[in-house]
Amino acid sequence: MRITSTGQRVGSAMLCVGFALVACGSENQPTYTDTGSETEVQPVEARVVPGFEGLVVHARKAREAEAQEDWALARDEYLMALEQEPRHPIVMFRVARFEAKLGEADAAIEHLNGVADLGATADVASDEFFEGLSERQDFQAVAERLRQNGRPHTPAEVVVTFDDAELWPEGIATDSATGDVYVGSLHRNKVVRISPEGHVEDVGTMAQDDLQSVVGIWVDSERRELWAATGDEGTPDAPPVPGEVVRYDLETGELMARFPGPDDGEPQLINDVTVGPDGTAYITESEGSRIFRVLPSGDSLDLYKSYPRLGFINGIAITDDGSTLYFAHVEGLSAVDLDTGITQRVIADDGSVLGMGDGLSWSGNGLVIVQNQAQLNFRILHVTLDETGRRAVRVEVLPSGLPEGLIPYTSAVLDGAVFVVATGSFALLDRGEVPPAPAVVKMNL
Helix, strand or coil: CEECCCCCEECCCCCCCCCCCCCCCCCCCEEEEEECCEEEEEECCCCCCCCCCCHHHHHHHHHHHHHCCCHHHHHHHHHHHHHHCCCCHHHHHHHHHHHHHCCCHHHHHHHHHHHHHCCCCCCHHHCHHHHHHCCCHHHHHHHHHHHHCCCCCCECEEEEECCCHHHCEEEEEECCCCCCEEEEECCCCEEEEECCCCCEEECCCHHHCCCCEEEEEEEECCCCEEEEEEECCCCCCCCCCCCEEEEEECCCCCEEEEEECCCCCCCCCEEEEEECCCCCEEEEECCCCEEEEECCCCCCCEEEEECCCCCCCCCEEECCCCCEEEEEECCEEEEEECCCCCEEECEECCCCCCCCCCCEEECCCEEEEEECCHHHCCEEEEEEECCCCCEEEEEEECCCECCCCCEEEEEEEECCEEEEEEECCHHHHHCCCCCCCCEEEEEEC
C-alpha cells in the first residue's frame, strides 16, 4: 500500500507517484555496502552510470518535463534510468512513448519489442503518443504481442468473499499451527481471522485499540503472536504521522506491545513485517526505503538498513532458517545475508522480471511475488532459487485469475498453497466509492 506525501492514499499497484516505476534485476548483480546508517549502491562489476540519481528521481524529473511538453528532456531522463537498469519494462516503455512523440519511430518500436520480450502488456494502439506509428506493420505486430501478454489468467480458487465490501484488506498471513488465514483492513483498522471452514471473525480488540490503517501482517505460529504494520495517510498542511508496529497475543487477542515509527518529520509508511525463527521482527518503511527491526528482547523499532538510492521498499520475507531476508523495491528484488549484512540483487537465469513486487512470501525453496501492476498483467510468480538464494532458476506464473474488479495485493504460503488477498483498486477508496467485495483466493504451488 502507498500513502503519498500529499495525503492521497493510493493502492499498492501504484508504487511510485505518476506511474508504476518498478524494475527487474539487471544483468549486473549489485551489492549494497553499508556506510554508517546510510547505504550506497555498489554493483559487483562497479557498474554505476555517471550522473544516475535513482530511478524514482529520474521518473520525477521526466514527469515534470512531460508536464512542460519537453518530450526530449523526458526521454533523456528515462534513458538515464534505462541505462542503469536496462531490463526495466516500465522505463523502457516510457522511453518508447517519448521516442514516438519525437518522431524516432524505429527506436520506439525496438523498445516496444523489448517491453514485449519481458512479458509486459500495454494498449499502445489507443495511446496517442503512438498515433504516428499506427500504419506501420512492425508497430501493429508489436502492439499485438503486447496485447497478448495481457490475456486473462486461469481463475484461482476463491476461499472466501467478504461480506464487508469496505473492509479494504491489503495484508495477509497464515497460521501453520491452526490453518487459519488472517487479513488486515486498511479501512476498518483491524485484522480478521478466517478459519479453515471459512468462518470470518475479528481478532481480539483490534477494532477498538485506536490503530492506524493495518497494512502488512505476520503470524508467529510458534510464539502465538500476531504482528501488524500500521500507518495513516497524512494531509498536505500537517506533518507526517509516524506509523506503528503492533504485536498481539493470538490466543487472547490482547495487545502486547506498540512500537512507534520514527518521529523525524519525514513522510513515512510502515508497510510490511516478517519475523525470523529467533523472534526478530523486520519491518519495511517504504517512503524512506528503510528496514527496521525489533529484537526479541527489544522495546523499540530500531533502524537495521537504509537504502537511500533504492525506491519504495515494500514486501519482505525471511527464509525458514533465518539466514536470508528478502525485500521487494522499485529496482527489483534483493536479499540480505543476516550473518554478514551484505545485500545482493536476486536475478533470474532466464531474464524474467522479478520487480514490481508488492506481496512477498517465502515458499520453502523460493519466493512468491505478487506483481500487482497492470503493466505485468497483475501476475503472481512462484520463483525457485538456487542453493545461494541469489539466482532464480525457475519462474512460474501461477493461475491467478480473480473475480471481476479485484487486484491481488499480498500473499502468504501454507501447506503447499499460496493464499492471496484481492481487493478493488484503491483509487475507488480515494473517491469514496464502494468497491467490489474483496476476497481471498488460493493457488497450489
